[in-house]
Amino acid sequence: MxxxxxxxxxxxxxxxxxxxxxxxxxxxxxxxxxxxxxxxxxxxxxxxxxxxxxxxxxxxxxxxxxxxxxxxxxxxxxxxxxxxxxxxxxxxxxxxxxxxxxxxxxxxxxxxxxxxxxxxxxxxxxxxxxxxxxxxxxxxxxxxxxxxxxxxxxxxxxxxxxxxxxxxxxxxxxxxxxxxxxxxxxxxxxxxxxxxxxxxxxxxxxxxxxxxxxxxxxxxxxxxxxxxxxxxxxRDGALLAFFDHYRRILTLPGMTRVLRADALRWLVVNLRWHPQRLRQTAIADWVAAASRTLRAAPVGHWRTVRDEELRDPILAGLFDALRKGDVGTAERRLMAICAERDATTQQQAIAELERRLSQAERQGAAQVASDPAPCSDDPVRRFSALKGTTALPVPSLIDRPPDPEPPILWVGAHKTGTTFLQACLEASTDALEARGIAYFPREAMRAATIVPLLDRPGPPPEWPTMGMADGRRRVIFDENILGLSQNVLSSFGVYPEGAVRSSELADRLDLRAPRLVLAIRDMTGFIPSLYCEALKAVPFRRFRDFLETPFDLLSWVPLVDALLAAFPQSGLTVYTAEALRGNEAVLCEAVLGLPRSDFVRVDHSERPGFSQEAVNRIAALHAEGRWSRAAQRQIVRSYPKGRDYPAFDPWSDNERDRLRDRFAEDVPLIAARERVTLVDPRRI
Structure with a gap:
């Protein structure tokens, strides 16, 4: 049987x-x-x-x-x-x-x-x-x-x-x-x-x-x-399971010395494809786990597996750094691999779009119209059926120049005067509408788009049209597009997910080749202000624990390069926060084409800021185990930044000089980038 x-x-x-x-x-x-x-x-x-x-x-x-x-x-x-x-x-x-x-x-x-x-x-x-x-x-x-x-x-x-x-x-x-x-x-x-x-x-x-x-x-x-x-x-954290599985395998009955070497080979073969799945925010955890695991492998097993399975010199360099415990070098190498991967993916996507459009053009409008199925998976035919046309010319999105008035994706950054600028733009809504510009109020736009897409777990809900079909020029403006304040700094740079988040938002809102706008600021003021902003949202951390980024990586240049790579058809307008105060109307004229006379300047009453005294008292309260958000708010109100209580300043003279020198180097480097326009509203 x-x-x-x-x-x-x-x-x-x-x-x-x-x-x-x-x-x-x-x-x-x-x-x-x-x-x-x-x-x-x-x-x-x-x-x-x-x-x-x-x-x-x-x-x-x-x-x-x-x-x-x-x-x-x-x-x-x-x-x-x-x-x-x-x-x-x-x-x-x-x-x-x-x-x-x-x-x-x-x-x-x-x-x-x-x-x-x-x-x-x-x-x-x-x-x-x-x-x-x-x-x-x-x-x-x-x-x-x-x-x-x-x-x-x-x-x-x-x-x-x-x-x-x-x-x-x-x-x-x-x-x-x-x-x-x-x-x-x-x-x-x-x-x-x-x-x-x-x-x-x-x-x-x-x-x-x-x-x-x-x-x-x-x-x-x-x-x-x-x-x-x-x-x-x-991707990302889920890949850490491989290290636990490897440890589990080593404890199985029947494992011999030869099979332990085979297990190491299995791990390395799988780790080779992990860079294709990792985003920048997951690199540090992955590198730490990989280095810890590979350093524990027997020398003979490692040499054999390394020689036989790591023929690619780039991967070999990454794994050698992991094996030596050189975490900094491993993170930099892995970031470079991921950046090259992202650039290749973008090029492939553009090439595929060019191929599809060329194919549709060759088929001709008559052939498109002959498809009787309105639910065809082909987007060109579906559009033709929905429009009820008998002839549909298919323009080449790649070859034609960008729209004369592309949408604007204003990505911040934090602590660069964005809140005041947004309040002025909201007050100037009528003038913007008269010029065909759709500006969405900060809180409404943030609740409808930024939070659901970028900062809420699970699938995003149905999205509003955000003026997608009314012909107006859209302005999407929020400092949290690049990242939440508590996630700006990482061990491998500033705004590690900024370009990815911006690209995801642009895709979801159908912003084709938007004009990007970015504010930058001297790190000596940016990071302390960012720290104080983060204290409002997350439990207390000492400043040096918050400052995860090595000084050598406290630069705006990598973020600018990442944005340019993520938006290969977009221009990027950059301005400095130091040049903005009192010149908001001039900047909006340069960026939006809104005449200065139409710009409505609102009252600018700053909220109580964190003084050095306030931060010291909050830290002491935390050390005593008595910290609470209510107590923190009371301390900030009692010791506000001002004439009596100087602003929070964590830097030594040497650190301040290094950061200022770096910012002085960043600005001309950024201005020299192709597709970047550096705007100084003080000189317009």
């Missing part, structure tokens, strides 16, 4: 694809099999599609259907859902399928026959590892996984070599057939927790526990790439 199969399908927010996955399962199931579907608390209708499949799909006779619909999403990745499926499995063989993938019937059936033949013998295999294909959800292109070159060696390998070959392969469970008795006898389950990539330690557990491992080059599954929410698209 042939062995029976438990096919476990795990699903989370895969409504567009789960039908195809389940129907591909129907094509391979046989009488006596069972289909176990576990929905991990989906919120997009996946569970409803599973239930519809249960009631209306025509399953083969004598195939059991087990449905588990979790009320909420479990922490981390697929581990909990997969373990629930394993707890419900009752058949001889266990196989897995992701809810957005599809099985390849012929290959799956052939691989299953091979495994069944083994189970019928006196020395059954514990696992059979098969091959699979990758399918891009974006391009439709089918590719082979990275370990495709191992197959000739794997299929021909003697049994004693198969364990180490298996450990070099992609860890995914949906390419394997497991003997269920083996999993149960060894109590093998996926690790669970607030982490992803849990299939890697599970793969190591299984391969170390298995007495017999077999391979087949049959392609059993087509794995979907590039869909939103896919595990391989997670």
């Amino acid at each position: 042939p062995a029976s199969l438990s096919l476990i399908v795990t699903a989370y927010n895969v409504a567009p694809w789960v039908d195809a996955a389940l129907h591909s399962a129907l094509a391979i199931l046989q009488p006596g099999d069972e289909l176990i579907v576990v929905d991990d608390g989906s919120s997009d209708g996946t569970a409803a599609r599973i239930s519809t499949f249960e009631h209306f799909a025509k399953r083969p006779p004598e195939v059991a259907f087990v449905k588990v619909l979790l009320a909420t999403n479990t922490p981390g990745g697929v581990g909990p859902a997969a373990n629930i499926g394993l707890s419900r499995a009752t058949k001889d063989i266990v196989a897995f399928l992701d809810g957005d993938d599809t099985l390849v019937p012929d290959g799956f059936k052939a691989a299953r026959s091979i495994f069944e033949a083994s189970l019928a013998g006196t020395a059954p295999d514990d696992i059979l590892i098969a091959d699979y294909e990758e399918w891009s959800d974006g391009t439709g292109r089918i590719t082979r996984p990275f370990d495709a070159g191992i197959w000739a060696e794997a299929v021909a390998a003697a049994p004693r070599h198969r364990q180490r070959i298996a450990l070099r392969m992609q860890a995914v469970p949906w390419r394997k057939f497991y003997r269920r008795e083996f999993l149960e006898a060894r109590h093998l389950r996926f690790p669970e927790g607030e982490f992803f990539f849990e299939d890697n330690p599970f793969h190591w557990q299984v391969c170390l526990a298995a007495r017999r491992i077999a391979f087949t080059s049959e392609i059993v599954c087509r794995h979907r790439l590039d869909r939103p929410g896919r595990t391989m698209l997670v």
Whole structure:
């Protein structure tokens, strides 16, 4: 009698694809099999599609259907859902399928026959590892996984070599057939927790526990790439799980000296692609974890893995710095890799847009109009259908010059007079409207856009049009676009996410090639003011703890360069806060074209500022364990910055001179950048 199969399908927010996955399962199931579907608390209708499949799909006779619909999403990745499926499995063989993938019937059936033949013998295999294909959800292109070159060696390998070959392969469970008795006898389950990539330690557990491992080059599954929410698209802090998984692997039963070297190789091979997922704010934590882990590796293991897996000199330099514990060098090297990655991504996006537009132009307006489907995925055809046109010329967005009056994205920075300037612009709204300029009040615009997109966890809500379709020139102005005050300084620079945040906001508001406006300020005044501003929002920290950025990196030039790279078709207007006071109307005339006579200057009564005495008293209160926000506010009111109480000043004479010299160097460097216009309203 042939062995029976438990096919476990795990699903989370895969409504567009789960039908195809389940129907591909129907094509391979046989009488006596069972289909176990576990929905991990989906919120997009996946569970409803599973239930519809249960009631209306025509399953083969004598195939059991087990449905588990979790009320909420479990922490981390697929581990909990997969373990629930394993707890419900009752058949001889266990196989897995992701809810957005599809099985390849012929290959799956052939691989299953091979495994069944083994189970019928006196020395059954514990696992059979098969091959699979990758399918891009974006391009439709089918590719082979990275370990495709191992197959000739794997299929021909003697049994004693198969364990180490298996450990070099992609860890995914949906390419394997497991003997269920083996999993149960060894109590093998996926690790669970607030982490992803849990299939890697599970793969190591299984391969170390298995007495017999077999391979087949049959392609059993087509794995979907590039869909939103896919595990391989997670980034930043989630990647730290690899270091915990590595430590977990080192403690597994059966680890030998040779396998420990293989585990280090596994870690390094995975770390090689992490720079493609890291944003600047995550670099410091990743570097610290990587350096700590690599420094603990045995010297002989490190040398072998380094020589064999780090052939790229750039990556080799990064990993050498990590191994030596030179965190500063590692962070700088990683920042350079990430910057090059971002520039390449932008170039590819522009090239793809050029290709699409050229293709649409070649097709011609008549061909566009002939498409009867108003819901076509092609944006040009959809627009044509919605407009009801019979001919739609398609302009080249790349080749044509920018609009004569591009929208304005005024990104701050903090503590450069932005609040007063925004109040004046709000008072000047009528004059701006008369000139076709849509200026959005600070608080309303911040609540509707900045906070939901940039500073609130979870998906952003539906967004207002922000004047997108009324033909007015939009002015988006907020100091928090670049970052919140408490996040401005980092160990690798000023406003580390400023360009990324600005680009995300521009994309969401459909600001095409906006004119950027940035205020900069001497760091001797900027950083103390920023510190006092941050104290209003977060619990007390001493100034030197707040100042994470090394003095050598206290420069505006990297932010300017990052903004120019993020907006390759935009100009950038820069002015200094020192030149602004009393010249706000002149600046707005230069930036917005608003005549000085129409600029409404509001009363400017400054809020009580933090004096040196106030900061000292707040620090003493904190040291005594009696700090509270109410007590802090009372101290600031009692000791306001002014004639009696000088402003907070944390600098030594040497530090002040260094910062002033750096700012004096920054200004001409920035002014010399292509596409930058330095405006001094005192001289206009």
